[in-house]
Amino acid sequence: MLGFFKSKSKSITIPDRPCPPTFEQIKEDVEVTDENDIIFRTRSRSDSDSSGEYFDALSELDTSExxxxxxxxxxxxxxxxxxxxxxxxxxxxxxxxxxxxxxxxxxxxxxxxxxxxxxxxxxxxxxxxxxxxxxxxxxxxxxxxxxxxxx
CATH class of the missing domain: 1.20.5 (Single alpha-helices involved in coiled-coils or other helix-helix interfaces)
Structure with a gap:
């Protein structure tokens, strides 16, 4: 019954797994996200590296306000x-x-x-x-x- 959906070709090649992103790539993605994006929302965003943390667990999703x-x-x-x-x-x-x-x-x-x-x-x-x-x-x-x- 499920044979109908099987591929006629027996050899299937799976592409190699992509490399994980570098820290710089992750940092760039976080910086270009929309301010309303709930996943990357932080209390304050700073373009300087002095802030150090992009994901502060206590302030990431401040729902009290x-x-x-x-x-x-x-x-x-x-x-x-x-x-x-x-x-x-x-x-x-x-x-x-x-x-x-x-x-x-x-x-x-x-x-x-x-x-x-x-x-x-x-x-x-x-x-x-x-x-x-x-x-x-x-x-x-x-x-x-x-x-x-x-x-």
Missing amino acids: DEDMEAEQDHVYDQAVELLQMHHRLVSAPHTLETELERLKTVGQEVSEAVDDLRQISRHVSHHSESKEKSPPTTGTSQQKRTKVKH
Whole structure:
């Protein structure tokens, strides 16, 4: 079933992993980010190297003055949690779907067998009712004779 999505070519080359950025590249990226970027937001930005720290853990996200920022952080956090849950469901989906497919195949087989059994029973009942209609009615005396023989 999953073979449909497989590549026809067996040789797949994966490119080499890129080198991590240097400190200078990271510093340049931080300096050119927008002031509203929540990831790189600091209390104060300075173009001089005397500040030393671009990421001061205590002042990076000062939410005491801005309650909207805290609400936005909670919203972003909730979205991240939801995204991780969806990712987990997607990762486990093939196994879950294959298990459900097997269960449905079993149920389908049981339903087919039940339908076949009902068809056989209906044929037997219809054959039995047809044979009763074709047989001559019994008289009271022959019925009494059968009863006497059985006792």
